Amino acid sequence: MPKKSRERYPQNCSDIAFVVKQEVNWRCSKCGLQCIRPGNDTSNLSRSERTALTLTVHHYNFVPEDNRRSNLCALCTGCHLSFHTRRKGNVSPGQLSLF
Template sequence: MSDYPKHWKELAKTIKEKSDWCCQKCARVLRPDEKPQGRTYLQVHHWNRDPSDNRPENLVALCPKCHLSYHRGGKGNVSVGQLSLFDISKF
């Protein structure tokens, strides 16, 4: 069972739109209609690492590289085993 709400896709899209499709850490722009080579998408991160806390002030738009850096820095709820699934050399 997921801690994410049923309307997560719509909520995440709203957060991305409010950021003007720009990573709030590095300022990289990742608009869905202007995908760079490969599959890189803007993601939404929970500042307090609680996926059930979907208050707008707890959510931030990040590029995959910045999002992963928060999780690798011990600031996330992703396990080391899950991180090994990502090939960060593509970011």
């Protein structure tokens, strides 16, 4: 039986993602959008605005087990979704939602 999508990620994936996001100063590597940093006050933002300004980490080769730094990039939600809608990836666009 194939592994479930979440099981394919390492236990320290949050730590890996945090480092990748810090390295790009919480900006999307594709469009340059300044995204929400930990500790930012987001109380004035709607849920959809917070989602749009959330920085995610994408695996270039769509293999979540491959966490070499050269395979990872930080993308805003919109750019990350565009990568997955143009090519069938390791997670469906609906799974990229944070809520």
